[in-house]
Amino acid sequence: MIESKLSDDQRILVISIKGIFDFSMLGEFREAYSGDIDKSVKVIIDMRDTLSINSSALGMLLNMQRSLGKEDGEIEIINCNETVQKVFNITHFNKKFLV
Amino acid sequence: MIHERITSIASKNKRVVVAWFATVVIAISSGFVFGDIWTVLTVLLVAGIWAVSTGRSNEESEQKTVNEVRVNAAGDDEEKTLKCLRYVSMLSESELPPLMESMDQLKGVVSDAGVKLHDSFNGLTESSAQQSDLTLQIIERLRDKSSDDSTSLIFDKFSEKTSAVLHDYVELTVDVSDKSIEAASKVQDMTEQMDAMFSLLGQVKYLADQTGLLALNASIEAARAGELGRGFAVVANEVRTLAEKSAELNNQIHENVCLSRETLKDTNNLVGQIASLEMKQAIEAKDNLKEMISEIDEVSVFLADSLGVSSGIALSIQEDVANAVMALQYEDMATQINEHVKNWLVNLGDGVDHIRPALNKGELGNILNIINEALEYQIEQKPASVKAVASDSVDEGDVELF
Numbered sequence: 001m002i003e004s005k006l007s008d009d010q011r012i013l014v015i016s017i018k019g020i021f022d023f024s025m026l027g028e029f030r031e032a033y034s035g036d037i038d039k040s041v042k043v044i045i046d047m048r049d050t051l052s053i054n055s056s057a058l059g060m061l062l063n064m065q066r067s068l069g070k071e072d073g074e075i076e077i078i079n080c081n082e083t084v085q086k087v088f089n090i091t092h093f094n095k096k097f098l099v
Numbered sequence: 100m101i102h103e104r105i106t107s108i109a110s111k112n113k114r115v116v117v118a119w120f121a122t123v124v125i126a127i128s129s130g131f132v133f134g135d136i137w138t139v140l141t142v143l144l145v146a147g148i149w150a151v152s153t154g155r156s157n158e159e160s161e162q163k164t165v166n167e168v169r170v171n172a173a174g175d176d177e178e179k180t181l182k183c184l185r186y187v188s189m190l191s192e193s194e195l196p197p198l199m200e201s202m203d204q205l206k207g208v209v210s211d212a213g214v215k216l217h218d219s220f221n222g223l224t225e226s227s228a229q230q231s232d233l234t235l236q237i238i239e240r241l242r243d244k245s246s247d248d249s250t251s252l253i254f255d256k257f258s259e260k261t262s263a264v265l266h267d268y269v270e271l272t273v274d275v276s277d278k279s280i281e282a283a284s285k286v287q288d289m290t291e292q293m294d295a296m297f298s299l300l301g302q303v304k305y306l307a308d309q310t311g312l313l314a315l316n317a318s319i320e321a322a323r324a325g326e327l328g329r330g331f332a333v334v335a336n337e338v339r340t341l342a343e344k345s346a347e348l349n350n351q352i353h354e355n356v357c358l359s360r361e362t363l364k365d366t367n368n369l370v371g372q373i374a375s376l377e378m379k380q381a382i383e384a385k386d387n388l389k390e391m392i393s394e395i396d397e398v399s400v401f402l403a404d405s406l407g408v409s410s411g412i413a414l415s416i417q418e419d420v421a422n423a424v425m426a427l428q429y430e431d432m433a434t435q436i437n438e439h440v441k442n443w444l445v446n447l448g449d450g451v452d453h454i455r456p457a458l459n460k461g462e463l464g465n466i467l468n469i470i471n472e473a474l475e476y477q478i479e480q481k482p483a484s485v486k487a488v489a490s491d492s493v494d495e496g497d498v499e500l501f
Binding site for chain 2: 022023024026027030053054055056058059060062063083086087090091092093
């Protein structure tokens with residue numbers, strides 16, 4: 001399940017991913033950052049409740065980055081568990097995102 | 100010490116000859132063992148002097164050179180001295196040849212051992228050189244030729260390449276997922292557009308239905324108008340037919356779009372499967388690879404070090420062998436000492452042969468003169484003998500071949 005929350009000043013968008021972040025979440029995830037969101041908004045992915053991810057999550061994150069026109073390191077990923085951290089390390093996602 | 104021993108047993112005439120001969124043998128063997136001809140010479144001289152002095156104890160000039168002289172009746176002593184010298188003659192005749200033979204055997208044994216040791220050391224040098232070559236070949240074989248660093252082994256390259264392969268694999272996985280998700284997103288967008296199309300088709304159907312109803316109303320109105328409305332009734336009928344066809348077409352479009360939607364759903368699932376690769380294997384592979392590379396690195400370093408040490412050891416063996424071969428010159432020394440001792444034995448034998456005629460005639464004075472001459476000659480020759488065994492060391496630096 002995905003929850004997205006835009007801060008009151010419309011400047012920070014926090015997307016929380018709960019459970020297993022895989023292909024089944026594609027629609028929900030795209031919805032979380034679509035709509036009339038300002039391109040300059042600061043995006044934070046909160047993985048506090050993310051149990052695991054597979055490669056489709058990586059694709060979704062890259063698509064989001066491209067879709068929002070963000071540079072490497074602009075989107076922040078926080079609170080990831082050890083396994084998720086390992087995936088980000090071996091895929092060098094820690095260079096594309098602020099993990 | 101030997102001198103004291105001789106002096107202490109000198110009083111017992113029966114044992115004189117045995118003692119004299121034993122002394123000669125001890126002196127020669129100790130001289131051979133210690134390489135010191137002085138010992139031989141000293142003992143022989145003392146023994147000779149002692150033997151003469153016991154026979155001629157009545158002569159004052161000889162008394163001066165001997166510490167302990169016993170004065171006995173001259174005739175008795177002369178008889179005993181002659182007897183003693185005859186024993187010496189007999190013993191020298193019977194014992195000297197086997198002794199010389201033993202010296203020859205000793206020479207042969209030492210020489211054989213020397214030759215075998217030489218061969219053995221040469222073999223060792225050869226084996227060591229082969230081992231050294233082999234080590235160099237192993238190093239050459241394992242060396243990474245594409246690297247500038249001459250100590251770099253092919254394992255390093257292997258580790259690098261394996262890492263690169265895994266890296267490429269991960270990159271590929273990410274890239275495939277990225278593109279698949281993009282495709283899936285487009286499929287989802289298309290599904291949404293199709294849903295919009297359904298809504299439009301619904302509206303088209305509504306229009307067709309309304310047109311149908313309108314045509315029906317028009318037909319009713321045309322019937323009321325009677326003959327005048329007959330033409331209009333035909334038109335209304337045509338319109339109703341068109342509306343029905345339109346509705347039918349709409350249904351067909353709806354069905355086809357439904358099929359497309361199903362197809363899109365399948366496509367979406369397929370693309371989803373392509374996008375969804377488990378990352379667990381990649382993580383494990385990475386961990387395993389890390390471990391493996393670290394082990395390979397350790398082995399590589401150990402191998403490089405060991406091979407270096409091994410070639411060092413081979414060189415050290417060659418040096419040691421060279422030193423050992425140098426030290427084998429003891430064989431030459433032993434042979435020469437042997438020769439020297441043998442010469443002494445020959446001289447001794449000759450000396451005894453020389454006095455034998457006089458001994459047989461019982462001319463003690465003559466015998467003593469011959470012995471004295473022989474001893475004087477030996478004393479004059481002394482420096483040469485000393486020089487002959489100047490070296491008792493086989494050290495590389497001060498080997499002095501004679």
